[in-house]
Amino acid sequence: MVVSNGTATLSLTLAAVGIEPGDEVIVPALSFVATAAAPMHLLAVPVFVAIDPDTFNMTPAVVEAAMARVRAIVVVHLHGLPADMDEINAVARRHGLPVVEDAAQAHNAHYRGRPAGAIGTIGTLSLNVSKNLATCGEGCLVTTDDEGLARRVAPLRQFGELSGTGTPRTYIPHMLGWNNKPHAIQPAFTRSQLRRFPADLLRRERNIRPFLDRIADLPGFLATHPLLDQHILRFRGDPAAFGLDDRYMGPVRAEVQRALRAEGVPATPYQSMPLPTQHMFRAAHGFDAWLWRLAGTRTQPGGPDAFPAVFRVIEDSFATQEAHLHPDAGPLLAHYASAFEKVWQNRDDLTRLATALTYTPPWE
The missing domain is CATH 3.40.640.10 (Type I PLP-dependent aspartate aminotransferase-like (Major domain))
Structure with a gap:
């Protein structure tokens, strides 16, 4: 349906x-x-x-x-x-x-x-236009x-x-x-996409595997469960690989992300704060405010002590979003891999920048 x-x-x-x-x-x-x-x-x-x-x-x-x-x-x-x-x-x-x-x-x-x-x-x-299987707009x-x-x-x-x-x-x-x-065009477009989906998957695999193999040779970047048809490719920076301790995981991620973007890689955070800390879930007014005042509704924790893994993932990781999903993204991914390699080759400069950075976590 x-x-x-x-x-x-x-x-x-x-x-x-x-x-x-x-x-x-x-x-x-x-x-x-x-x-x-x-x-x-x-x-x-x-x-x-x-x-x-x-x-x-x-x-x-x-x-x-x-x-x-x-x-x-x-x-x-x-x-x-x-x-x-x-x-x-x-x-x-x-x-x-x-x-x-x-x-x-x-x-x-x-x-x-x-x-x-x-x-x-x-x-x-x-079936949003950004997804692995997309229609024309939403669905x-x-x-x-x-x-x-x-x-x-x-x-x-x-x-x-x-x-x-x-x-x-x-x-x-x-x-x-x-x-x-839905609008009638949305399911019609989806049927067309479904017919091409298996062939597109094979083309994505031929594009993504060489890219991930090159990243795997760089100790500072950990690809998280690199499935070949992931919607978003997420990478975690390893401060230890840069000779730093965990205090610098945020600054390392920020500098790596900045350097990759300078090389043309759309490295961005995926969510800058956990859901329970977002304003709409903590509002004291509006349509949803009464939910948190219902008898028996438990307090919704939102701080680092409640969700340490969420805060750490946000702190040390970045994503390349959906560019890899295009079946003809092979040359682009090769460029991305070269950018990762260049950033890693200049890790001493990034380490110096990360330790001197005045850093604010994404959720602040």
């Missing part, structure tokens, strides 16, 4: 699995803002959990520890790295909870032989093998109307729904 965009789809799927005002929904503390905004559109409360510093995803242990008034779990496969779905599903089954897969960045990602978006109770795969796919859920999502995306293929539209809503149906 196609919906107008990924954020709307997350709200629709949460509504379809029965989320109501005041319910708690587990979400990771590191993700795009839509993951945590979607429950709030239903007046439900996002409960933020920590991530594994190696995969950037929530773990079964933190999910288990967060249980209280939780009514659903939103799992994000960040950058296309699949979360530990078997164990998270097992936790969900013990507590009778649905699992919504936010697979917006995980087209073609597989977990133990199964495609992301098809492992939980219901899945969403964004999102809903995947589920539960016919009852599919029947609930369909009317929710179109004013709550019940209709089917070949059935005349009645314009009579049977529930409160949204206007989140």
Whole structure:
């Protein structure tokens, strides 16, 4: 089923699995803002959990520890790295909870032989123009093998109307729904992209593997789980490789990022602050403010002590965003690799700059 965009789809799927005002929904503390905004559109409360510093995803242990008034779990496969779905599903089954897969960045990602978006109770795969599988602008796919859920999502995306293929539209809503149906061009464009997707994957592999192999020879840059069809390629700077201790992981990342950009590499942060520290989740006024004042709503921690792994990942890593996804990106990636090598060759200068830098963390 196609919906107008990924954020709307997350709200629709949460509504379809029965989320109501005041319910708690587990979400990771590191993700795009839509993951945590979607429950709030239903007046439900996002409960933020920590991530594994190696995969950037929530773990079964933190999910288990967060249980209280939780009514659903939103799992994000960040950058296309699949979360530990078997164990998270097992936790969900013990507590009778649905699992919504936010697979917006995980087209073609597989977990133990199964495609992301098809492992939980219901899945969403964004078709935003920046994604691995893109439509013209916005769009999102809903995947589920539960016919009852599919029947609930369909009317929710179109004013709550019940209709089917070949059935005349009645314009009579049977529930409160949204206007989140796609434009006809969006699914048509997606079908065209799907036909080319396998061939594009092979071309990406031929481009990305040589690039990652060259980066692997540079001790200062750690490519995080370099899957060949990752949505975003993320690199972590290793201060020890520059002869520095962890106090300088932020300055090293900042100087490396600046040097790469000077060489034409679009090195940028992916999220500058954890979700629970962002203003919309801590507001004292507006539509969502009453959520944090509901009786029984737990305090949402946001500082480094609560989410040390999230703050560290933000502090020491940068991304090259989506340039590698273009099937003809081979020459560009070769240029990027040369830029990484040049930066590494000049690491003594970068070390000197990093130790002298007046540094402010991204979240400040």
